[in-house]
Amino acid sequence: MKKQAIEHTRLLALSLLAGEDMYGYQMIVELARRSNHTFDMKEGTLYPVLHGLEQEGFVEAYRKQAPTGRERKYYHLTRKGEHALREEEAAWKRYSGAVNDVLRGGAEAV
Template sequence: MKKRTIDHTELLVLSLLAGEDMYGYQIITELARRSDHTFDMKEGTLYPVLHGLWKDGQVECYEAEAPTGRKRKYYHLTKKGRDALKVETEEWKGYTHGVDAVLSYVPAQG
């Protein structure tokens, strides 16, 4: 399948963080797992998105020690982030509804 750009990275990241606080690599691996590798995000894509969400007040970050003893930076969704997730989810549903409506009129090729 042809690789596509990820136009809605903020929506995807906010959705993951709505379930639990996560560190960067965990976000990358969980996004790939949940999407059946449709979204294989690179660190160079993720960290600017996280920084933008943090700067906008949609996420907060904190350091915690992992079971290995290593310090990790975890990201936590704020109320502003939850509100943004709700709005972006509704916008996405409207968008996909429109795309599905158009695709339903595509004649069968045969």
């Protein structure tokens, strides 16, 4: 269960960065906002995911001054990361589609 949590965290992180470059805290806030607080993960667990993506070359990091005035470590999606995002998106669609099919199938049977 935990492994799955991390894996779809990757998908969420990648898709957040597809829109614009963000820093860690900003991503947590944005994630909560977009999902209407459904995703309420432990905030620290985002960072291993981000560092893993960085080491694999899917994202790049740089330090920049945030709108708050302080300097923060920003993440940027690379082209390699864009490909990875598309793949993970496709995989997720297949997975969730399959779950939906099973549920629907079950409801019809009833």
